[in-house]
Amino acid sequence: MAFYGPRGGSRGRGFSSTGFRGRGGARDSRVRGRSGFRGGPGKPIFDCARIAQQKEVEENNAQSGEESSLEEEQDLELDDESIIDEDEESLPAVRSYAALMQSLFSESGPQSKKRKLDHPSDVITERRNSANDQEVNDLAAEDADDVEEAEEGPETATDGLLEEVAEDSEDASDPFEAHFADPDNNILGQKLKSIQQDQWSTQKVLFQKVGKAFFSFPRQDIIQDVSPNEIPDSSQLRLKQKLATAVSKCRPCFDMLERHLAPLLFNYQDVLHCERKTSNSESLRRLTCLHAVNHIFKTRDRVIKNNSRLAKEDNDDLSLQDQGFTRPKVLMILPTRDSCVRMVSMITTLCEPEQQENRKRFDDSYVEKEEKFSVDKPDDFRELFGGNDDDMFRLGLKFTRKTIKYFSQFYNSDIILASPLGLRMALDGKDEQKGDSDFLSSIEIVVVDQVDALLMQNWEHMEYIFEHLNLQPKEAHGCDFSRVRPWYLDNNAKYFRQTIALTAFNTPEINTMFYNQSKNWAGKVKINAFYPGTIQELGLKVKQTFSRLDVASFAEDPDARFTYFTTAIVPALTRRSKDSAGTLVFIPSYLDFVRVRNYFSTSTSTTSLSFGSISEYSSVPDVARARSHFLSGRHSVLLYTERAHHFRRYQLRGVRKVIMYGLPDNPIFYKEMVGGYLGKSIQEGKLEPGEGSVRAVFSKWDVLKLERIAGTERVGKMVREKGDTFDFV
Structure with missing residues (x-):
């Protein structure tokens, strides 16, 4: 089975957001002829080469610097994967040109391509702006994520040496060594046994100005010390020198959140951080990218050093297990292409590559500079x-010595960035191509950013992806099994994988996936804040009534909620139909929305109520009509879903009363609908101050939502105390 690139299509078959498109043939300009010289069979190779050498020497003495620049540009377009030796670089240009001419005429095929390490910036710019323009435009017009290239084994990806390979010694105190490279087998065996028996010990720790952290470790005789460990800056992290220099420039000191999170991330513990906000998103993105790239560089350097040892030592008994089954080590799951752009920009800021291959193609496909929203x-x-x-x-990133390559084939990539939908399509395959998940077999770090946004897409894709992580591969994919780490061979890779989930709030779905899929032998931690309650942040006085449902099980909740709504809330609206004007009914679930909408349409008890509806599937004309009728009073009730508000953030006018069929997951939505909609009606004079009202229905299964809206101190009393009605002003 072969896998041809980030789009998951076979040769000439790729996916796009608008449909399926095919393209034939490789478009990489590096494999095309550039010199314009064409030789046929039967011509004397060496005579022709000597003539070319003689001509080149004469022309070089007479030509201007402009022609020399063109020669450098041709050398630049050679393959970026091999590195020329110093002895070969010091050779005269005549011999280099002769070797090229011989390779063009040789019947045995071209020899290995080579590239120079130092190139003038103007040559690089000229190459990007001229030679690749047509190629990029063609690719953007077709399938921007589809690519074809030869599949590499995991060890062949490390051709060439890093400058800093020799600087690092194998230190047992380095978290990379302790967790991945050389773990203590005695401790590891005990923890794996505890995990397999689902035995965990949990401790609660308070982080200053951050929140409460819940640590979980595989149960052992010795309780681990989880006291807060703060790191003031990046100097105390075990970073590669190149990364340490870059991060010290852009972030000389850590803020309070970074001080607490950094030791957790770099000790390879699973982290569920439930307080991601726009204000701290940059700090979180920087930390996760720094950790991911540092892990890739350390893994690659270990392989390079061992390659050197194997080349120097002729010892059949030398065992160097330093790899996984496939090359990709980091998976980043993101909601949109723009979030991918921000993540990639952070990676390039930290790595400071000298060259970025296919960067223009990436910008054309992913970057949108125009401001769309007011x-x-x-x-x-x-x-x-x-x-x-x-x-x-879906996008593959490949790191070489001084280059980052975009749109690399998955099996040749170090980092895979993808949306749940894009990755799911690659896993499932299409048409003649069968599904393939082998490229996820050796993922060691998973970063899921903006999990709350992914929850509003299709959560089934997330569950499907995690089910296919760290499975045993079906094919070898060029793997040298003598170099594979033993815990990969023992099918224990899932116990070493680190999961980093960043979300604005926690939900039962997120919580369940994290605790079910997180089997890290280093432990896991969930971080929540103390919530004062959104009801205190509205900016206006309004009566807020919370009604509790007593439901025995989660499966009974939908029916109990519908029964309460139709027997307690709807009759109150129909008794005073004149007072029902301007009633907004907020419904979190689309299934509940359909049920309520059908009830309003068919029930005889609602004949006196005119209503409109807006859901995530409503067309633009239908939304405009519903908003207009609701504002004019033609419709007294408007049914509104949470996903519609998430994707559109409509500014509804004419709201006089808010009824929440269920609480929103996002506490910002409660503030926008109560404080925003009712506040706007007061500003427009359609509602007197203090006249608006809110009625919210909740059960004990809504405890996470209720905590964010009512506050951490109140949620316990509202769920457990006698009585089922709680009023706030």
Whole structure:
């Protein structure tokens, strides 16, 4: 089975957000002839080469610097994967040109391509602006994520030496060594046994100005010390020198959040951080990218050093197990292409590559510079949907000595960045191509950013992806099994994988996936804040009534909620139909929305109520009509879903009363609908101060939502105390 690139298609078959498109043939300009010289069979190779040498020497003495620049540009376009030796670089240009001419005429095929390490910046710029323009435009017009290239084994990806390979010694105190490279087998065996028996010990720790952290470790005789460990700056992290220099420039000191999170991330513990905001998103992105790239560089350097040892030592008994089954080590799951752009920009800032192959193609496909939304949209909405909001993408990043290559084939990539939908399509395959998940077999770090936004897409894709992580591969893919780490061979890779999930709030779905899929033998931690409650942040006085449902099980919740709504809330609206004008009914679930909408349409008890509806599937004309009728009073009730508000953030006018069929996951939505909609009606004079009201229905299964809205101190009493009605002003 072969896998041809980030789009998951076979040769000439790729996916796009608008449909399926095919393209034939490789478009890489590096494999095309550039010199214009064409030789046929039967011509004397060496005579022709000597003539060319003689001509070149004469021309070099007479030509200007402009022609020399062209010669450098031709050398630049050779393959970026091999590195020329110093002795070969010091050779005269005549011999270099002769070798090239011989390779062009040789019947045995071209020899290995080579490239220079130092290139003038103007040559690089000229190459990007001229030679690749047509290629990039053609690719953008077709399938921007589809690529074809030869598949490499995991060890062949490390051709060439890093400058800093020799600087690092194998230190047992380095978290990379202790967790991946050389773990203590005695401790590891005990912890794996505890994990397999689902035995965990949990401790609660308070982080100053951050929140409460819940640590979970595989149960052992010795309780681990989880006291807060703060790191003031990056100097105390075990970073590669190149990364340490870059991060010290852009972030000389850590803030309070970074001081607490850095030791958790770099000790390879699983982290569920439930307080991601637009204000701290940059800090979180920097930390996760720094950790991911540092892990890749350390893994690669270990392989390079061992390659050197194997080349020097002729010892059949030498065992160097330093790899996985395939090359990709880091998976980043992101909601939109714009979020991918921000993540990639952070990676390039930290790595400071000298060259970025296919960068223009990446910018054309992912970057959208025009501002789409006005300033009245909230910050979290602008961050998520600003720029290119396409949620169908997958991208491979490959690191070489001084280059980052975009759109690399998955099996040749170090980092895979993808949306849940894009990755799911690659896993499933299409048409004649069968599904393939082998490229996820050796993932060691998973970063899921803006998990709350992914929850509003299709959560089934996330569950499907995690089910296919760290499975045993079906094919070898060029793997040298003598170099594979033993815990990969023992099918224990899932116990070493680190999961980093960043979300604005926690939900039962996120919580369940984290605790079910997180089997890290280093432990896991969930971080929550103390919530004062959104009800105190509204900016206006309004009566808020919370009604509790007593439901025995989660499966019974939908039916109990519908029964309460139709027997307690709807009759109150119909008794005073004149007072029902301007009633907004907020419904989190689309299934509940359909049920309520059908009830309003068919029930005889609602004949006196005119209503409209807006869901995530409503067309633009239908939304405009519903908003207009609701504002004019033609419709007294408007049914509104949470996903519609998430994707559109409509500014509804004419709201006089808010009924929440269920609490929103995002506490910002409660503030926008109560404080925003009712506040706007007061400003427009359609509602007197203090006249508006809110009625919210909740059960004990909504405890996470209720905590964010009512506050951490109140949630316990509202769930456990006698009585089922709680009023706030």
